[in-house]
Amino acid sequence: MGDFPVEIVLALIGIAVPIGAFLYEFVLVGRKRLGYRVQMDTPVTGEVESVFPGVLPQLRPSLDGASPDLKDLSVVLVRIENSGATTIDTHDYKAPDRIGLHLRFPQRMVIGMAVTELSDTGLADSLDHDSALAVREDIGGHIGVIDLPKVPLDRGEHYKILAILQRSEGTGEYPAPVLTGGIKGGRVLETRSRTGIPRMMLGLTVFLVLVIIVQLIVTAVQPEPTPLECASGKLTLVGSSAFAPVVREAAEQYEKRCTGAKFVFGFEGTERGLDRLAEEGKDNSGLLAISDGPKGSGYPALVHRPLALSLFTMIVHKDVGVRSLTETQIRDIYYGRVRNWREVGGPDLPVVLVNRIPGSGTRNTFERRLLGGDQPDRPHVSCTAIKGTVTSGAAHCNVQVTKDMQRAVGEIPGAIGYSEFSEAVQADLPTVAINGVAAGRDAAIDRTYPFWGVEYAYSHGELPGDSLAAAFLHFLVDQTGKDVLRAHGNAPCAELPDPVRCLPDA
Structure with a gap:
């Protein structure tokens, strides 16, 4: 639907209508509201006097000592209440005289009445014999009327009128009683029993459900907007095998948001990744190398971008039993x-000893952080070649990538190696605390844990601003990709208390 903000408009309507209904109901028309409810309207059949002895003689008036014939009778109970939000005083009734309301019974005349219930005993003063409470007939005796005085009612207060009626005309069901009169700044209306769902509440619920359905339909038919950081094309990521799971997951997250992006991976180690970038990356913004640490002086054309402080750990075979060194x-x-x-x-x-091959970024980080320099020269030995053999003395072997390191340490008795921390935990390998401090992001940030490195992304020269590589790096260090970095135990460089720590010469 173009740029028209349909969802925003629907949301505003969904908010405005309930607020408007509330203001209308409780501020405009509901502040002063006098309600009435017919709680009983029952025809009387059979011998009334034998069923309720003594009741009707008290309710019906006597005319010259003789009561009128009682036939076609009915009993009505009407509840009159303050159903508004504020108090109703005597001056709030519109009638100019003492009478405030008229309870009318079409096709019936009143032969007796009584006030049967007061929510507050103080209401009795307004409904005694000196009040305007009276019974009369209207329209030639066809409508019975009970005139009610101006009764002050606090919020929620009520009283009830019980009337004995006799048909004055017509047949069949009686027309419903009606309470007439006026309230200044309010109204008189028939109320309903409070059991069940109020009509207004039901109406608002239906309205809100319809708004939600329309929003879902609009969302379904509208194409998903392209996020601002999205770019399309193909990006090849090579380099560090230690950081490969982090980059892969971040790329998957990016592809979900940016369907025009395609990623290819070649994580064969830092040195191989940097070599490939140096050879193939010129004028190719679709190639990035990930490195565990700075590139060194051998790649002058490559431009670094710090990503995160990465956590490493020493790992051992389960039979070694040593958990701190x-x-x-x-x-x-x-x-x-x-x-x-x-x-x-x-x-x-x-x-x-299990080592990564020379040129590995993880090996360089290990030697720089824990050994203080290069290891002694040793001939190359494949870890695959010594698996399953019995060694009588110390031995060593080399592996190509992180997965090979984890496999070798897990399978060779007496083996020790090093790995990216979260990958070691996922591989269920025993990790070793250093100087009594377990591997942890906070410990690495405050430098109490020494085995950490900085992950970099390298490009061949500067990246075009509209390239997929630039957009993905922005996503990784400044947007949702940071959550992926943190989930793997890394600390984004931009969030460090000393971000200069991520500079290659720091």
Whole structure:
């Protein structure tokens, strides 16, 4: 429907109508409202005197000592109440004399009446013999009338009139009694029993349901608006296998909102990702590399963009049993000075070092944060080659990506390695506290936990502002993508107390 804000208009109508109904009902016409309700209108059959001995003689008047013949009788009970929001005083009645209201009974005459119930005993003063309460006939005796005085009623107060009536004309059912009169600034109206759903409430409910149905129909037929950060095209993401699950999930979230976007992944490690970007990325805004740490000096054309503080952890085989190591112990293990787990409180089991291959961003972060420099040179050994073998002494092996690291540590007895924290937890691998501090985002932010790194996105030169790569990075660091970063235990760089910490030379 174009740019016309149909949903907003419907929402405003849905708000305005109930408010208007409330103001109309309780402010305009409902502030002063005198209601009446016929609670009983019953024909009397059979021997009245034998059923209710002594009642009718008290209610019906005597004429020269003789009562009129009683036939075709009915008993009516009418409740008169203040059903408005404010008090009704004697001066609120429109009638100029002492009579305030007229209770009329078409086709019947009144042969007896009584006030049967007062919500407050103080009302009796307005309904005694000195008041304007009286019985008369109108229209040639065809309509019986009970004149009611001007009774002051507080909110919710009421009184009831019981009348004995005799038919004056007609046959069949009696016309309903009617209360007439006027209230200044209000009205006199027939009310209903408060059991069940009030008509106004039912009407408002139906109206609101219809508004909701119309909104659903409008939403269904309208095309989903394209979010402002959306861009279309294809974007290839390569690089860090440690950060791959985070980027994949963020890309899936982006594709749900931006159906014109398509993502391709090639997470084979930081070094391979940077190499591919350097070789293929020139004049290609559809290629980004994700790196666990700064790129170094070998890629001068690549431009960095900090993403998040990423959490890493040491992992061990379940049989090792060691759940905490100091930084010194970790250095001694990887420099070959500790060769059996019993030397650090573990079982009599040779240590098997599992490393990422040189050039891995995760390995660089591990060496920079925990070892303080490069590891000793060791010949390359595939972890697949030593699985299932019995080692009599310390051993080592290398893996290509994070998943291979987790698999090797989980399968080789005595193995120790390192991994992105949330992926290690998801793989159900035992993690190791460092210096007695467990891996945690807050501990990494306040630097009490030492094994953390910064994730970067690299492009070949600056990105066009309308490119999918630029839009996706904006989504990742400034919009909904930040929730994905946090869900994986990372801290978005923009939310750090010291954001300069994410700069490559920090």
